[in-house]
Amino acid sequence: MKQGLGTQLRHLIELLDGAVADAYVAAGIDYRPRYTPVMRALASGEARTVGQIATAAGITQPAATQTVALMLKEDLVATTPAAHDGRQKLVTLSQRGRELLPRLQQCWAATAQAAASLDADLPFPLSETLAQAILALDRQPFGARIAAARAGFEATATPPDLKETS
Template sequence: MKQGLGTQLRHLIELLDGAVEAAYVEADLPEYRPRFTPVMRVLSTRQQVTIGEIAEVAGITQPAATQTVALMHKKGLLLIEPGPQDGRQRIVSLSEKGSALLPRVQACWRATRMAADSLDAELDMPLSQCLAQAIEVLGQRPFGERIRSARADSQKGDYV
């Protein structure tokens, strides 16, 4: 039986994220999670940012950024302060612990990038290129819209 797209994507993420998480453990970074990377990448280039800026620059949703920042704060990697003009706004920066981890995390990122490049080299179409294209196409016509269209077509008998 052919696996569906969602099943294939989940399996691919398990294969990739599992290996990346294991690499962090092997690098003696057992508390670091792959989901921290978008936040750490933003904070590696900017000293202080809002959660909204993290989401925008990292290309993740604001709820995902909020949850990740909260988890990283709980682990002592980040400092969170109220905004100077608006107390509801949160200003995020690396803590001493987060700053100390950054060079080791960046070394893991370089190794992961090299591994991803080697994977891309072995594929007919580089995975990174395929994913970028899929994201771009879905930005033009979201998957939900495609599902609704397919459902309508199948109800008309146009889809066999």
């Protein structure tokens, strides 16, 4: 049975994130791959709000909020109230985060090289295919595509041959 898109994507993420997590362990770094977008957004040393981190990292604000909270517990980031709005917090790398950054950057460089190697082994580079898929979903979200497909099925009153799709 052919695996559905969701199952394939989850498996791909497991394979990639698992290998990246193992690489951090091999480098002697106690660090989770999910922290990387936030670390990169803060690497310049500039304090940012969670919203600014989310935008810079290309993740949702709830994901940024959750990740920053986890990173606070591990003393990778620090927060201070924003001068212009005390309700907002500015996030910066903590001393530990700044000290860890050069070693992380080495790991990121190795990961980027491995990703380039994977792209070279494929008929269509995965990184380009993913970028194109994201652009296509920006133009027409997957939910809208599901609704259109569902409407087509309802119009014909003939359900499709069901195969695994998630």
